[in-house]
Amino acid sequence: MDDGAVARIVADLIDAQIEAKLKPIVGMIVGLETAFVHMFNILDHRGVMTRQAAIVSLQATREALPANAVADVGMVLRQIELGLASLPQEDPAGPPPSTLN
DSSP: OOHHHHHHHHHHHHHHHHHHHHHHHHHHHHHHHHHHHHHHHHHHHTTSSOHHHHHHHHHHHHHTSOGGGTTTHHHHHHHHHHHHHTOOSSOTTOSOOGGGO
């Protein structure tokens, strides 16, 4: 086996380890983004805050971020904005429970 083949095998092993460690982290981030989209959607349907107001607030927050946080924090905020903008208008939670009336 030549040095190139060994290097490819080592690189593949390293890539597999990195992917195995990143997959759960990415899944948690996506899950949290989805939870925020759901929360804002519920607030919209309960008349607390409209989706559009939430999007505008997230945009303002993103634009106010320091330059060193725009790439990572800004990306998460943008994903939440996009999630809110893509939702259908029906209430995902159904009618409010009687305890919330």
